Amino acid sequence: MSRIIHFEIAASNPEKVISFYKSVFGWNVQQWGNEEYWLAFTGDKSEPGIDGAFFKPKGAMPGNGFVNTIQVENLDATIEKVKTSGGELVVDKMALPGIGYLCYGKDVEGTIFGMMQEDVNAGK
Secondary structure, eight states, X not given: OOOEEEEEEEOSSHHHHHHHHHHHHOOEXXXXXXXXXXXXXXXXXXXXXXXXXXXXXXXXXXXXXXXXXXXXXXXXXXXXXXXXXXXXXXEEEEEETTTEEEEEEEOTTOOEEEEEEEOTTTTO
16 A cells, blocks of 8 residues: 655745744754755654655646655556546656655646655666
8 A cells, every 4th residue: 555655835935834834833944955845854753744845836736735745666557557547647757866756646636646666776
């Protein structure tokens, strides 16, 4: 079974939104390299929950809102299942070096979600 492993919050003004979540929930947020992408650490690893990120949307990604990423065993096979089940791929598969492969799809009602296959050799 595949589980949600990461969330993303799309924001047209990420710094403003990050400030809100830090102030309200006490999250620790750090920019990922030089990217317009900020990692959100929501609590202690020994407690239940997941970490996520903030990003400035581009292309087919939504303007504001949450995107959940689901871990899968085989990303290529899952992409095909999305397509044959009436969904679509909206952001092609990409390598996240040292982490894995990621892409984004839409379900049959247009909700965007991420899919990720872990692979420490990705991008090498």
